[in-house]
Amino acid sequence: MGIRFSKGHGTENDFVVLPDPDGELDLTPARVRALCDRRRGLGADGVLRVVRTKALPDAPEGIDGDVWFMDYRNADGSIAEMCGNGVRVFARYLTDNGMADGPEVGVGTRAGLRPATVHPDGQVTVDMGPVRRTGHSTARVSGRDYPGLGIDVGNPHLACVTGGVADLDLGTQPGFDPALFPNGVNVEFVEPLGGGEVRMRVHERGVGETRSCGTGTVAAAAAALEADGAATGTRVVHIPGGAVTVEITQVGSTLTGPVVFVADGGLSRDWWDGLE
Numbered sequence: 001m002g003i004r005f006s007k008g009h010g011t012e013n014d015f016v017v018l019p020d021p022d023g024e025l026d027l028t029p030a031r032v033r034a035l036c037d038r039r040r041g042l043g044a045d046g047v048l049r050v051v052r053t054k055a056l057p058d059a060p061e062g063i064d065g066d067v068w069f070m071d072y073r074n075a076d077g078s079i080a081e082m083c084g085n086g087v088r089v090f091a092r093y094l095t096d097n098g099m100a101d102g103p104e105v106g107v108g109t110r111a112g113l114r115p116a117t118v119h120p121d122g123q124v125t126v127d128m129g130p131v132r133r134t135g136h137s138t139a140r141v142s143g144r145d146y147p148g149l150g151i152d153v154g155n156p157h158l159a160c161v162t163g164g165v166a167d168l169d170l171g172t173q174p175g176f177d178p179a180l181f182p183n184g185v186n187v188e189f190v191e192p193l194g195g196g197e198v199r200m201r202v203h204e205r206g207v208g209e210t211r212s213c214g215t216g217t218v219a220a221a222a223a224a225l226e227a228d229g230a231a232t233g234t235r236v237v238h239i240p241g242g243a244v245t246v247e248i249t250q251v252g253s254t255l256t257g258p259v260v261f262v263a264d265g266g267l268s269r270d271w272w273d274g275l276e
Helices: 029-036 082-098 214-228 269-273
Strands: 005-011 013-019 047-052 068-072 103-108 113-118 123-127 132-141 144-152 156-161 186-194 197-204 208-210 231-240 240-248 251-258 258-268
Touching: 005 082, 005 251, 013 029, 013 068, 013 082, 029 068, 047 082, 068 082, 082 113, 082 214, 082 251, 132 156, 132 186, 144 186, 144 214, 156 214, 186 214, 197 214, 197 258, 214 231, 214 240, 251 269, 258 269
Parallel strands: 013 047, 068 103, 156 186, 197 231
Antiparallel strands: 005 013, 005 258, 047 068, 103 113, 113 123, 123 251, 132 144, 144 156, 186 197, 197 208, 231 240, 240 251
16 A cells, blocks of 8 residues: 555645654655645645654654644645644544544644534534734735735635636735744735625645635634624635635634545655655
8 A cells, every 4th residue: 555645625725634643754845845746746735644743753742742733735835834624634634533532622733723614514613722813914916016915824824805806816925024923924915795704715825726716715704804893703614615704702712614535545665765
């Protein structure tokens, strides 16, 4: 079988899942880039390594060593603090493979512990933690500036409420203020649809435009609520890969959406070893 893997997605935000309980895999940026390449690898928006917290040298403090940790890598090989859709896929992987005691799962991330609930219908709800608003700024696309709200959900976002999101060119990274986002930023464009629903497109740092972004949908909901003069509430967020429900409260937020697994298999050891 070589190196075991699974392939799954949350609203078409897709991931290669690598079970590695003891942290034995040398998951180099080159290997991540090759895995995520849609021509020379399996193809994915990112890699989720399933590892015990105690086996990960750079795991944050405060997470029990026996907790399963989502070691998340972007498609370009960089490490990200958090991925909402990734947590949903990760939690479902644990329950489907008998690695969790029940439907309630605690997932370790670089943004802290994220509790998740796997529902009988395959939907997964993740406690996304507090939504921190970091100030207003603009994103630039095709020479035009779009006002946006800076939001931190464990990773940085700039969510811009606007119309006509279907017509935007998100083939390249939108411009942003590096002083406000020194480590880069995920940029969302959010179009209100009425009735508590919005449409979103997103350009993820280190990946490009994706079919969905879990933390991005939380940022989109927060920006849409602010545009309506509210700080809390629920929004259904439509993304190219489907739809999710986001609830934002005074103390935290939740993200609920589907998870689909499409394949299990083994990576060629020769292929893996041939990558630096």
